[in-house]
Structure formats: C-alpha cells, structure tokens
Amino acid sequence: MQNIYYFTPMYRLISIVGGNTASQEESGFAFSLGGLLAGMGFSVVCGGGGGVMEAACMGCAEEGGLTVGILSGEERTAANPFVSLALPTGIGVSRNRMVVLAGEAVCAVGGAYGTLSEIALALQAGKPVCGFGNWDSIPGVRKVSSPQEAVEFVLEMIGEN
Amino acid sequence: MQNIYYFTPMYRLISIVGGNTASQEESGFAFSLGGLLAGMGFSVVCGGGGGVMEAACMGCAEEGGLTVGILSGEERTAANPFVSLALPTGIGVSRNRMVVLAGEAVCAVGGAYGTLSEIALALQAGKPVCGFGNWDSIPGVRKVSSPQEAVEFVLEMIGEN
C-alpha cells in the first residue's frame, strides 16, 4: 500500500428513461439530450435497450460521453451498440429502480408503463424528474418541450458542479 | 438522427469480491490486482465498499483504470473514495449477484459468507472464478497465490481481446 492517495473524480450520471421503441421525434429528443449532457460533462445512464435508450446513448457517445446501460437480462451482449459500460442485472424490470437511483436527475422521453414506473420510482426517491411526451403531466414532473429545456432543468436542480 | 454510427468500445470489466474489512495481506493483494488489471486495459467492478473493495479500486484508479461500485444502499456517497462510477441499487446484499454478473471473470480475495455467496453465484452463472484465501478450496474455484497468477488466470479464461 502506498502513501499517495488519489481521490478519484466521480462520474456524474443523468438517467434517461423511455420506451424500447420510440417515435422519430422521441428518438431525436433523446439523441440531442444525450449529446448536450455529454457536452456538459455528464454521463448518461439508462436501461441499455433500444428506442429512446439507444438514441440517448448514441448522442452521448458521439460527444465522447460515457454511456452506462443497466440491463434487465444476464448478458452484457444485449446492450445497444452505444453502451460503453454494460451491467447485466438478471432481475428483469426490477432493474428500473436502479436506473433512476443511478442518476442525479431523471429525464423521461415518451414511453409506456415501464417509463411511468421509472418516473414514479424516481419521484419516490426524491429525484428531480422532467418529462417530454406521454407522462409529462404526472404531478411532480417538470414538463419540457426541448432537449435544451431538459438540460436547463437538470442544471437548475443539481447545480453545475 | 445522423448517418454516422459510432460503435462505442465496451469497457471490459473484471469483478473483485472480498470482505468489507481485510487483512493487510488481502488489501495488498487486492491493490496489486486492481493495478495489474488496469494496466492491461480492464476496469474493476466491485461492491463499492471498504476492505478488499477499496484496495482494489485504489490500485485500479492509481493506474488510471475505471472503477465501478455497485452499492447495496441508495446513496452514491456511500461508495469508497476510489470508486469513479457509483451505482446505488437499494437492494442490499442482493446486489452481490450483479457484481459478479458484471465481470467477465471474478477474483475473490479473503472474505466471509458474503464473498462465498458471490463465488457461488458466479460459478452458477458460468463465470471463471479464482480465489486467494478463505474460499480458495471451493470446487470450481482456481486457487491463486499472487495477483500475477490471478491475472494470468483471467487472461487464460477470457482471452486478451
């Protein structure tokens, strides 16, 4: 053991949740949001699947950001191709709570009941949550209409450093 | 969405499991092992706690490696200071299985029953497992006596690329 201690800088994660399939508008939103977050030094964590998750990872990776996929299954190979750190959990849909606990804030893009569960679990855990599309009128969710607005919400809620 | 696809290189993870407290010998082993793995381009994933986990992260971080802590609690601040990516799960000891599913191979260093559970879960999932100390005579565990030997085992089992 050595005398010099390195205090490792922590990656700062933002959760992006949404459907495994996505409309073009939702994918575009998620792609831009991932890129903007990466540009500000954040990493993206998601469920590692397709649709919104894949678009968010693609946008983040293109800007050089770290992308984390918390997978429902047991095989890391199931992650979408833009996940750089794949974590298979083997606990199915119950991994949803981990996706939202991992981020300092949560951005929901479209999605169905799985996404609603992530929004509810995030709010229950006290996370700031913004939403674009389907579930943006759930009480406690800040409705946003652009990726820029989502990033502003994140920065407003968790600070810039 | 754009036409250019970036195929993100995946981080390759090795799980290091062991006690939350550790003897000097075990800490030294874990520290060296973390460093050697980082030097070969691997990242370390562990439970994010103290003892063996902290030593492994310290060794890995010192060599510039990525360190992932899959935490039992809900707060990322509970991670040891050498974790660069903290993932709170909120599922307690049940996160042990995720720690071993995340790695391509598992190295056990000392430890008590929690570590034994990780060894068993790893073997059940078909992961290569090597052990130093307490549980190295469990059938299916490759007994190793040095960090170098542990790294050789890992390379032998999962290949270098």
Added chain:
Amino acid sequence: MQNIYYFTPMYRLISIVGGNTASQEESGFAFSLGGLLAGMGFSVVCGGGGGVMEAACMGCAEEGGLTVGILSGEERTAANPFVSLALPTGIGVSRNRMVVLAGEAVCAVGGAYGTLSEIALALQAGKPVCGFGNWDSIPGVRKVSSPQEAVEFVLEMIGEN
C-alpha cells in the same frame, strides 16, 4: 416417495396497494375490500406495512382470509400485526414489483409515488388494475368508488374460479 399425488389447491391472491399512511376513508375502503375478498375465497397480498396495507390485512384476517406481506426489509417482525405470512425481501422499494406480480389483479387505494410505481408495474405486467382515490385517472386504471365495485371488477377480470 409415495404413489398418491396430492394436487395442492393454490391460494388465489389479490394485491392491495396503497400508502403507508392513509386517510380514514382510505383505511375504511381497504378494510372492507380485504373482508369482501376473503369472503369470496381470495387471499390478500400487500407490502405488509401500515396504512392501507394494515387496514386491508385486518379486514381480510377478520373474515378468516390469509394475508401475505412482502416486506421491504429483512425482518419479518416489521410486518403489521394482521399479516399471517410475512416474507422479508431485503430489497427495499424494489419489492413493489413482487407485490403486484403476486396478485391476479391489483387494487390501488390512495397512496403516493410508491403506489403509482406499483400501478405502473402492474399495468406493464398486464395485470388488471382498479383504483380508488389519487391515481384513479391513470390510463388503464379502472376507477372504482366502493369496495363492492372493486370486487366486481376483480371478478369480471379474472373470473370466479
């Protein structure tokens, strides 16, 4: 091993979800609902806590029904006193999904974000869901205004035998 096979009759479970604290109206609803379900031969499964959960168990137990509590913590002693079968999970809020998977149908009574997560997870798993109070206007939830109506919904959705 013997030649005679006993085909064990399965308990039929209905999930009742709701807040750990409850208004008098919500408690009264849950108590009556638990009793009505028990009277029709169903067992009640819930998170084993206070509020709506305790009232539902009390109502069910009073009519001789089996009450199952799937607890967030590790100690069965944390169950409310009307739980006859306490199952500690140690996985915290992630046990919510198990509560709704256990039932053939789900009745939500009041509740906050935890209850919303249970509703979402139930709908995602394809369970019939009825709601009284807070979340009764979530798409996919059948709004009910009395325990009798909730029971009718359950019978309509899953049949009487």
Added chain:
Amino acid sequence: MQNIYYFTPMYRLISIVGGNTASQEESGFAFSLGGLLAGMGFSVVCGGGGGVMEAACMGCAEEGGLTVGILSGEERTAANPFVSLALPTGIGVSRNRMVVLAGEAVCAVGGAYGTLSEIALALQAGKPVCGFGNWDSIPGVRKVSSPQEAVEFVLEMIGEN
C-alpha cells in the same frame, strides 16, 4: 373500522433449499423433512421448482402444511404442483436470498452452486443452517444425516414456540 382487533397468528416458515433435480436419496430426504416439519406446525418455503423443492412441498402438503414457492420467473404457473402459495418475483436467481430470509432456519439438501449461494446468504444473514449432502462441510453448516436430525436441529435453534 371495528373495535375488535384480531392478532393474526403468523405462519412459521422453514426454508428448504436444494437442486432443481435431485437423486432419489435427496428427494426422499426432502419429502420426509417437509412432512415432519408440517407435522410440527411449520410451513415450508422454497424456490418453488422441481427436484428437492418439489419433494419438500409434496411431503409438507401431504401432512396438511402450507407450502410457499418464491419463484424466479414472473408466472405463478411455473410453480411445482405442491406449492399452495406461489409468489413470482421476476428477479431470477436473485430470489434465492428471499427464500432464505423467509425461513427461521434453512435446511439444504444436495444441490449445486445455486444451493451453495443460498447457504452462504443464509449464514450471512445469521440464519441457522443444516445440510445433507453436497455442501454439508461448509463452515457454519450443521451436517445432518436424517430428516429427523434436521428437525431436531431446527427445534434446537429456533425453539418450539
């Protein structure tokens, strides 16, 4: 709400863990153990699968005992036919910890790495553990050679009431 409070008697559960396939000797042991436990007023909790689990449930059910199956999958229909209370978890092998947390004591019969993980998780949680066959020499496990001896161990460790 009424004035009369019913303090529901709690079912007392013993966990029986073991392989999904079993030798005739192991099945016979589990069958007898399930029956003896039921005869003393205990219920059996297990993973709800085949092999040792099915034999234990069969033995318990034949003596009129309650049998609880905590299933890895999402469908209660996957339980063996002697499970009277089926609880699908959808979290795969991670449900192992719940099986052992549910019981006041744990009896392991044969089994492979999954069973070893249950033994380790039980010991880590402070549960008394006895073992017949494969893993009976793990430190902390009381080796037993008959179902009667297993029951004596259980009674010795947790008392008769």
